[in-house]
Structure formats: C-alpha cells, structure tokens
Amino acid sequence: MLLAATLALPGLSAQAAEPLPTDPMARRMLACVACHGQDGRATNQGYFPRIAGKPAGYLYNQLQHFRAGRRINPTMTYLVDHMSDAYLREIADYFAGLDLPYPAPQTTGAPPPVLARGEQLVRLGDPALGIPACASCHGAAMTGIQPAMPGLLGLPRDYLLGQFGAWRNGQRQASAPDCMGEIARRLSPEDVSAMAVWLSSQPVTGGPAPASAAPDPWPMRCGSAEVLK
Secondary structure, eight states: OHHHHHHHSHHHHHHHHHHSSSSSHHHTTTTHHHHHHHGOOSSSSSSOOOOOOOOSSHHHHHHHHHHHHHHHHHHHHHTTTTHHHHHHHHHHHHHHTOOOOOOOOOOOOOOOOOOOOHHHHHHBBBBBTTBOHHHHHHHHSSETTTTEEEOOOOOHHHHHHHHHHHHHHHHOOSSSOOOOHHHHHHHHHHHHHHHHHHHHOOOOOOOOOBBOOSSSSSSSSOOOSSOOO
16 A cells, blocks of 8 residues: 555655665665655755654554544555554664665854854753754754654754744644643744754754653653653
C-alpha cells in the first residue's frame, strides 16, 4: 500500500528513473523520501523537514499526531491513516537509525542584531516573557534529547516559521500539556523570525546524535517529552 501511494506523490518521476533500493524497508519508505529527500535527510532549501536521525520517539509521536488530526497535513494523514501502531514504530525506528551528514547552513549574512536575539532566545530564553531556553528542552547542542525531543538544527527557515505559526493558531498540537503551543503564543513574530534565522544559520558537525540525558526537572510541563503509548 505504501509503495503504491508513492505513485501519486510529487517528485516520483525523478525518483522513478533511479534504481529502486535493495533494502526492503528502504523500498517501503519511498513514499516518505519523495518529500523528505533521499534517506529522509531533506535539504536546506525546501520546506519539508529532515527526519533522518531524529529520536524514534519523536517521529513516532508525530506519525500518531498526523493520524489523530493533531497535526494537519492531508498527504501525511492519508499515508498513515490505516497504519498500525507497530508499523508506525517501525517507520520511526528506521529513520531514527539513519546517521547521515547535514547540508551547509541555509541562512547566511543575516543582520547581527537578529542573530543576537535569536541566539539569546535559543540559549538563554527570556524570563520576562516566561520563555525557557530552547536548548533546555532540545539539548545544549540543539540536536534533540532522547526519547522524544527533536533537534532543531538543519531545518529550513520557512519550516521553522511555519511550525511556530501552526502552534500559535492551533493547526499543530501535541500531547497535553502542549508546551510549544504556549511558548508560540508568548513570542512576537519578530522573536520567532530571529530564532528561525539563527537556527538556520548554524552548521551541524561532529556526530549530531540526540543527547541521552533529559533535564531534571524540565523547565515547563510538556507532553512532548513522553512517547505516546
């Protein structure tokens, strides 16, 4: 079913000219890489996020959210609507296990004041706004924390902006308490833009695996920290 669904997805015509993968799981994941790029690594130029190397718990949660309607994307919902929890876990484990290099940073030459504000929010947060540092939940290296917090580096700037907008207007939701929805509503559009600019300006080098040690306690109550049952 999944391979057949690929036939209707964008990018298949270019992909079809290439030899099919020999690995059975890689063949089944062709529907995913049509949008997310070869091996799920994406690029830094488009809108679709990288899924290779993300924590398996995070990927599994997002597949569950698409299936349940907490995240809105008709293509994703169509693909996962009739998949079992076991198969969603298999997909998540497959992409989480891919250790692949990242592209060069997307954003270059951004204004220093914008970069400075973005770095402040990412590394230190803003206590006056009740905003914890992004790094406190997504890891000091911003490459995620096991089992379910994603890394934020290597994502397209427009994707980051789009996700904050979706949280702000309720088009993206997570397990309660939805800490990201609350944070998005506290931030100004200028602050969101500054964070997206800074994050998309950073290189990712030297084994960007998710961290294994979670903060104790988390800076906010956050349902995203747990893997859905």
